[in-house]
Amino acid sequence: MTVLHETMRPVLDGLDVPTDLLVAGERRASGSGRRIDVRDPATGEVLATVADADLDDARAAVGAAADAAAAWAATSPRHRAEILVRAFELMTERSEDLARLIALENGKALPDARSEVAYAAEFFRWYAEEGVRLRGQLGRSPSGANRMVVTYQPVGVSVLVTPWNFPAAMATRKIAPALAAGCTAVLKPATETPLTAYAVAALLEQAGMPPGVLNVVTTSTAGPVVEAMLSDPRTRMLSFTGSTEVGRRLLRVAADRVLKCGMELGGNAPFVVLDDADVDAAVDGAMVAKMRNGGQACTAANRFLVADAVHDVFVEGLVARMAEVTVGPGVDESTGCGPLINADAVRKVDELVRDAIDRGARAVLGGEPVDGPGCFYPPTVLVDVPRDARLLHEEVFGPVAPVVRVDDEEEALALANDSEFGLVSYLYTGDLARGLRLSERLESGMVGLNRGLVSDPAAPFGGTKQSGLGREGSTEGLLEFMEAHYVATSW
Template sequence: MNLRTDLFIGGRWRPGTDGGRLDVVDPSDLSTITRFAVATERDCMDAVDAAAAAASSWAATAPRERGELLRAAYEILTAETEEFAELIVRENGKSWPDAVGEAHYAKEFFRWFAEEAVRVPGDHRLSPSGDKRIVVERQPIGVSLLITPWNFPAAMATRKLAPALAAGCTTVLKPAAETPLTAAYVVEVLRRAGVPDGVVNLVTPTPPGPAVRRMIDRPEVRKLSFTGSTEVGRELLRACADGVVSASMELGGNAPLVVLPGADLEPAVEGAVLAKMRNGGAACTAANRFYVHASVHDEFVARMDAALSAFTTGPGLDRAHTLGALVSPAERDKVAALVDAAIADGATLVRGGRARSDGAFYDATLLTGVVHGSAITTAEIFGPVTAVVRYEDVDEAVRMANDTVHGLMAYVFGEEREAMAVARRLEAGMVAVNRGVASDPAAPFGGVKQSGLGREGGAEGILEFLEEKYIALTA
């Protein structure tokens, strides 16, 4: 694959102005894949300038034309799925099945918002007094700064770029330093699809904080869309305050998975494995805390142990492996520390608990006897660790599930009516009932409490990049 390793500003690939480069590392063997350009603050200002210069013409582009460009990008990604997945594996470390799944998920945002581009709603009505016509239009919010994490380097980029472009906004994309190559590939696909110069720009400032704040301070930047930790999200919200910049935040998760008494354990375990092990557990939607009723606890644990035993750990380019590496040794060590602390707090290690030194690998792990409120139930694990808490009373399970500042995702397994009743009581923006995956480009993705602001995907996703304008006409 012809890797793009430079910044993309104003329709041109170029190195950073000071020539700096950062290593892009393969987490499976810790080798350096290539070196990617580092953006200076001047480069970031140039990217904002390019986006601002292209803003009016892109906003005036017909919705159908914007949609067709997104559809063209979807077609390119469909034709290049294998190459797309290989690039994700190489810099992110995930398994081949997870990478292929992400490649398919990522391209679907281009297809979905290609269709949403021509369906932006408006309103026209007579005022109650009869003295005026009320016309409400939605217009592009303006230059949008998009900041994405390393765990889904393709899908998080397309989930932000697609609605922004569909809405008529120009963009500056800042991917995670660990995974710039996938973002650069997505940007190159948009260039090949025919997106005009300046509409999409790519910068990788390192360290990112000062340059990101400078971009937010620019009056041309009217939107920030961020996916990442709650801690960083709080800082970015403070930075947005001075300029009253519209902010969409998809922040950390601490998803509970509740298994109710009488649950059918075959689909429950199948769903639990998906909820936990998709992307090696490195997902903000991953099941983080398992609350299992005492009546089914032992059988659930035995079945979960058997299911996890089937996972083979190793480099993702070896397609026989079903569990890849974490993104870095630091992430691997963080997961290991959480497991060690849980065992010190009295949890029992049923399976796994092993970190490897030949790469950022951590084996599929199962813990029982976990204490609610211990570090492993309050931190976002972001790794392949199933932490099981036994409970006796459903009301207590709901209380423990809601005992967090986060509220992104939750899972419930049980008889449908009871499961639905519990789902409605859970403080989460999304709840999966008797299934292990809920994410879909056609559904609104987002959380409550400190898990975020706004929604991505669905009909709601494009509205994050549009502002309402009321025009009063004489009746």
């Protein structure tokens, strides 16, 4: 059974969005028969219900992936690439429908949703191209005693766990390299945004993906279900995007079976504006780094560290730009900032803002939850933020910009690196040599130098410290799903 909100009906009527589990190429209800409500965060109304998988469903999905593994690994890279290219074409053709679906179940503004769909589709095209380029190595050993033949083989059945904040892009960023490498997979999307994952899987089926190559399970008991899949001896890989706390728990489970793991975890991105920066450009970059998806991104700028010489001008510009942002339902064309994902997210953001203000910060814009229905929080700028405020040390995941005044680049770097996280940093300066020198000292896997956006399918995405293990995107993302196989031979 599927329950549709009237706002949802035009999207689901025009786009294949199944709501049951995908196992071995078949749509099936969960063994328990239970369903999960998917709600519009802008209104709280139910958009649809999806199947709620239990442990037996999870094992069946892994079994389906295992049954399909040998045949899929044996297909040529070119054949796999053709399916991925067709998936890219289908996503591009249905981009507006997908964007509206994302705006409904995730809440993000339509411009952000459209950008996400374009970004998500590019992973299919990139890995279609990258998969056929991967070659092995043939060489002579240093001693001259033998030849060395190195090839790359698929790691095997992979469990892919994705978050709600980028329901299309986080899915394709894992699915595309896994399939290009010759792996079969089970995707477990977030229960807040499962419809997009099911829609993407349906497009892959239309593109010619064989049954069992990608299986999709949704569940309200993520911990036990994912642990059951990881404990299954047929599973060989875990790729997870989510919080550091959950990532640590999954790593403990994976360690028992010595599973290969890729982890894209939390962030606490500093946004450094030096005294020689182009302030207008820095404000432009801040709007992208902070306000994309309403700040609900692991790459979102979390701490603005601004040189004293440009602090006031930067704050003035940022406040003016953020004040222009219209808050409303994501599907409304005039909306610039949609709702947060749920009421708990609103409470957390407000708690962090209240803590900062109680410690001496001042709200020069926003700072109070929006009255009325929906999970809205307004664009907020805080100044005079004390160093011990919680929002400088925790992910905010909302449209809140705390600004800290710094004296010089050394203080800015010290504060930027004062975090257990190291996903991405942003740095604005008018001196390229200075920027490159300081970028090397920023303790993060990625740096946006005079840019507020770093993500690209061709770039290695990932962090250092507590922000994760491995990389997604680029050639590195393909190799995450492969193992080097070495043959020593004499001839």
